[in-house]
Amino acid sequence: MFQSTPGAKPVAVDANGTALADTDSYSEDDSLGAQAILKNNVKIPTLFFSADTSLFYTSNAALTRRDETSDEFFVTSAAASWTPHIAPGVEAQVGAHASIFRYDRISVLDFEDLGAGAGVTWTPRNLSGVALFARYDFTELLDRHSNEILSDHQFSFGAQKTIPISRAQAFFTGLVASAGISDPHSDQRDQLSAFVGYHCVLTRSIDADLSYRASFYRYNHDGRADINQAVAANVRYHFNELFEADVFLTFADNRSNSSAFDYGVLTCGGGVGLRLRF
Numbered sequence: 001m002f003q004s005t006p007g008a009k010p011v012a013v014d015a016n017g018t019a020l021a022d023t024d025s026y027s028e029d030d031s032l033g034a035q036a037i038l039k040n041n042v043k044i045p046t047l048f049f050s051a052d053t054s055l056f057y058t059s060n061a062a063l064t065r066r067d068e069t070s071d072e073f074f075v076t077s078a079a080a081s082w083t084p085h086i087a088p089g090v091e092a093q094v095g096a097h098a099s100i101f102r103y104d105r106i107s108v109l110d111f112e113d114l115g116a117g118a119g120v121t122w123t124p125r126n127l128s129g130v131a132l133f134a135r136y137d138f139t140e141l142l143d144r145h146s147n148e149i150l151s152d153h154q155f156s157f158g159a160q161k162t163i164p165i166s167r168a169q170a171f172f173t174g175l176v177a178s179a180g181i182s183d184p185h186s187d188q189r190d191q192l193s194a195f196v197g198y199h200c201v202l203t204r205s206i207d208a209d210l211s212y213r214a215s216f217y218r219y220n221h222d223g224r225a226d227i228n229q230a231v232a233a234n235v236r237y238h239f240n241e242l243f244e245a246d247v248f249l250t251f252a253d254n255r256s257n258s259s260a261f262d263y264g265v266l267t268c269g270g271g272v273g274l275r276l277r278f
Contacts, residue, residue, distance in 0.1 A: 047278040054271025110144040168201040
């Protein structure tokens, strides 16, 4: 349903493809891009470690057109990233993550997600704050018995613009294009997405994001082409510099040239996380 937007550190996704929430000096809004939290003289940590435990509900676990089945699933994940500044306006990133997904009733959907990636972001001074990014990511999905389901190489390019409203509010918008190489080949797909959103720092401890994304997917399988629209909302509470909690809600609608792949799905949940920044 969702994919993590390139140009920021790798993030875990749930079984519907929804990126799970994470925060750093940059806040990622569930696969819809990274937005700078509006604070003066913020020092961006170079080394970042995280661990999360979350519980989610989905109204359509198998993403089916009819006979939708709801379920709850548990996610635990860990990630690490290194973000060196290599030149004025240029930032690189290398990272890796691992996640475990377990469903309550539909155990056939259980899987593990392993991934690593590297990218670079460039913010030219003469583009009024527009950030350009390029990224490579590798993802391997395993079933609960550690048998490989999918291996995927993604090459992504895009641009993002953050529009400050005040020190505590900002709009963001952008475009991203991705090309994939997958095994099995039938699961390979390419993507073109546009996104827009709003970020708000409500208090010293609470921030929130609201986002919309429209995506076009072209699959290798039988010429399949999908239009996917998604709306996501996320609220985070920071207990201190180490611990935080978040709640998450998203709705996605998918329309395909093959009606078997038409579906709608509502996903919500929350979790707690540990963050270490150096």
